[in-house]
Amino acid sequence: DTEVTQTPKHLVMGMTNKKSLKCEQHMGHRAMYWYKQKAKKPPELMFVYSYEKLSINESVPSRFSPECPNSSLLNLHLHALQPEDSALYLCASSQGVRAAIYFGEGSWLTVV
């Protein structure tokens, strides 16, 4: 299995809702990432987990809460989002530092 899988593919949520995005990889990678991508823009790093520990938080608002239950799974918990948070959220993984990154197809999030 050489893919990163993400669910759901599409999510519409209200500003008072709580939802979660899920990600799974079975490539044995020890680093997992959350990126946010707006239309026609490069991905922006949000969080990095290395060996299941949070390694990087790019000053992301607390309404986004990451979780890494084990080396294969990564979640992003969403609460009280704003309409400007609507974007494509990409999960990714890599073998380690300076390694190539493998992306999932993303979850399209719309906040209404």
Added chain:
Amino acid sequence: AQRVTQPEKLLSVFKGAPVELKCNYSYSGSPELFWYVQYSRQRLQLLLRHISRESIKGFTADLNKGETSFHLKKPFAQEEDSAMYYCALNPTGGFKTIFGAGTRLFVKA
């Protein structure tokens, strides 16, 4: 400052013509450079990395440390090459990949 510059937002070429997507970087250390591609309705995926020095789908990229460039080239463009291309830099010892703004390649029939 660490930076990746892709000067062209859009590049349009005819099928069969050579194509070069430019990438310049700013980094004082030893760079680890990549090209990623995003085809329409597909995931962002690795195209090639400079350390492997391989050709993928007919594309090559050579690291020029003197000019701090990592341009992507293909001698004969195909319609299926139409996509968004991102040049990316991995600094030493970190997980934070720095992406360029991207170049949209459009190959006309």
